[in-house]
Amino acid sequence: MKNEDEIPDRDEGINGYQKIDRYNPELISNLSAHYHDVLKQIGENPEREGLLKTPERIAKAMLYLTHGYELDAKEILNSAMFKEEYSQMVIVKDIEVYSMCEHHMLPFFGKAHIAYIPNGYVVGLSKIPRIVDVFARRLQVQERLTNEIRDCIQETLQPIGVGVVIECRHLCMSMRGVQKQNSVTTTSAFTGEFLKEKTRTEFLNLISSRLS
Ligand SMILES: Nc1nc2c(ncn2[C@@H]2O[C@H](COP(=O)(O)OP(=O)(O)OP(=O)(O)O)[C@@H](O)[C@H]2O)c(=O)[nH]1
Ligand SMILES: [Zn+2]
Numbered sequence: 609m610k611n612e613d614e615i616p617d618r619d620e621g622i623n624g625y626q627k628i629d630r631y632n633p634e635l636i637s638n639l640s641a642h643y644h645d646v647l648k649q650i651g652e653n654p655e656r657e658g659l660l661k662t663p664e665r666i667a668k669a670m671l672y673l674t675h676g677y678e679l680d681a682k683e684i685l686n687s688a689m690f691k692e693e694y695s696q697m698v699i700v701k702d703i704e705v706y707s708m709c710e711h712h713m714l715p716f717f718g719k720a721h722i723a724y725i726p727n728g729y730v731v732g733l734s735k736i737p738r739i740v741d742v743f744a745r746r747l748q749v750q751e752r753l754t755n756e757i758r759d760c761i762q763e764t765l766q767p768i769g770v771g772v773v774i775e776c777r778h779l780c781m782s783m784r785g786v787q788k789q790n791s792v793t794t795t796s797a798f799t800g801e802f803l804k805e806k807t808r809t810e811f812l813n814l815i816s817s818r819l820s
Contacts, residue, residue: 625677639667673708676745681756684739685764688732695768697807699723700736701815709780710747718776718792721815724761725768725801731761750776750795758797769800771811 628635643663647654654663701721709716720740724731743756758772773796782789801807 627678630671630675630678636664636667636671639670640664643667672745673706674746676742679742679745681739681742681760682764684742685731685735685760688735689729689765690732691728692726692730693728694726694730697723697725697811697814698730699811699814700733703737703740705740705744705753705774705776707744707746707748707750707753707776709778710749712780712784713747714779714783716748716750716776716778716780716793718774720757721771721773721811722757722761723771723802723811723814724765725807727766727768729765729767731765736761750774750778750793754795754797758799762799767800769802769807770798771802771808772797773812773815 640663643666644654647659647663652659654660699721700723701719703720703722704717705720706715706717708714722736722740739760740757743753743760754772754774757774758770761767761770761772773794775792775794777792781787781791798808802811
């Protein structure tokens with residue numbers, strides 16, 4: 609029996625998530641109908657002029673904000689790995705992060721700082737922020753986001769070590785709930801050489817310094 613809420617083109621995707629076609633008009637229209645109902649349920653009038661296109665806008669925005677499910681971070685890293693005899697720490701810092709917490713579907717946002725020590729191979733620099741987005745554009749908790757980035761780099765590039773630090777503000781803690789406007793959550797994850805205090809301290813010092 610066909611479930612009328614069934615998502616069209618549902619199919620086994622990568623990373624254990626269902627593959628969906630985010631541009632499928634039928635999917636956008638189904639999702640818009642749900643958001644139309646949400647507007648009614650919160651006491652709004654979805655027929656007033658300002659809200660006429662809102663359900664469709666939200667549907668498209670949500671599909672965009674969760675598009676990381678379809679992307680394969682390992683494939684992205686594999687596409688630009690170069691043999692290079694550079695053996696010092698490589699750091700890409702201050703990478704903007706925009707994600708949504710899986711508890712409230714409210715944004716959390718801030719910065720990621722990522723380092724690795726190559727083991728014969730380096731990766732194209734742009735690929736580091738790209739994989740941050742792959743994992744951030746999903747429903748997340750900051751701790752899992754941090755670990756997923758670390759594991760992806762470690763398993764794909766197989767460097768001597770990886771360090772990931774993420775600092776974010778969670779709107780579920782500032783707009784609602786405990787209503788703390790200035791709290792920032794810091795998470796970190798390390799492998800290999802970064803488990804040693806000396807290397808980790810060097811990384812943490814370098815990410816806290818600012819270019820003048
Ligand atoms: N560890 C972790 N917790 C998160 C993250 N994002 C949101 N949370 C927390 O998830 C928890 C959910 O707790 P619940 O008590 O079930 O939800 P709630 O009643 O809405 O909680 P309050 O936010 O305290 O009002 C809250 O403490 C949130 O602050 C995250 O990325 N990591
Ligand atoms: Zn939340």
